[in-house]
Amino acid sequence: MSNPFSDFFNSIFAPKATSVLGIDIGPSSVKVVQLKKQGGKAILETYGELSLGPYAGTDIGRSTVLPVEKIAEAVKDLLKESNTTTIDCGMSISIGSSFVAFMRMPLSEEKNFKEMVPIEARKYIPVPISEVSMDWIQIPKDEQTLSEFQNGQKVEEDNMADILLVVINNDALEKNKRIQSILGLQVAFSEVEIFSCIRAAVDAGIAPQVIMDLGADSTKVFIVEKGILKASHVINRGSQDITLSISKSASILFEDAEKLKIKDGILGTDKNNTSEISSITVDYILSETGRFILNYQRKSNKKVSKVILTGGGALLKGLKEKAQNSFETTVEVADPFSKVAYPAFLDDVLKEAGPEFAVAIGLAIRRLQEI
8 A cells, every 4th residue: 555645745845955954863853854955055934843752651761662554653753843845855963873983093005995994994893794784884094193292202194094983873874765765765874973963063274173062862972173083982871861950850641741851940949949950961972072072182182163052952951151161172062054045033942953953964965966
């Protein structure tokens, strides 16, 4: 039996669609952004978000584990509610279903080098090679650090290559293919969320920048130099943990705790001690992030220029100020919608929503660049 949603789109839209979608399927919600290319610019046509909690019979804001059919149902509902008009898209792969590693290996003749990288990569992959798909790029040399003097000894590094290895679980790729099949989408690519986020949130710059992506069930931290990922770290706590702590401490429902978290953040002295409870989780995340940044700075002998907050927890009241005091550097909230054109009256709304849509925007921008 054919899928009416799929048939509807396939009957109207030709493959040469000028509009594209970025579909970000996260643990607690699905986000979609539709862009079109016009006059050399990316134009925002529509966007939307839908919580996955109700599809799992639980609260809005909770992290979920859903079967593919339920995820497809949620995506279908979101596309309908957002009035999207194309099936051409890119889809996200969660960091939990992928693996990013940094390798160093000797350079040899180009032909042998290309053959050796996949062999060397197997040493870094903790699961059977048959269960994953992998790709890699050679990171360009930093001219300032081609050779250094350490303890009076010159260290020659010209014959060493830095490799960024990206590994994706085949099950995650298959999940996206099944969603594509159910909904009749034309998925041009699946991309690990880190790289989509970098594309949307990081500005051009030479000095290292840190992205701190505060999601529902985890916080992803990664360092970018000249647009290239240089280091990454996952902290297994996120904005949902703050809500759960408030719920337990105040003996209230998750839904009510979520409202208190949004209202009070980590500022003030509310009667429910919400700010103090929230700060416990936030302090842990900031402490782990700080250690990660410090370790990178020591190894690279470079100071990060700023920290960019993204994800659903980025707008938690007081987070930006607390992070700035903790890291002693500039802290900004990501504004990914600034990369696209939209009506001026939406400015305040999109600045508020922006941090949650970084991945979806990054996916859509990549797809626009490809067509």
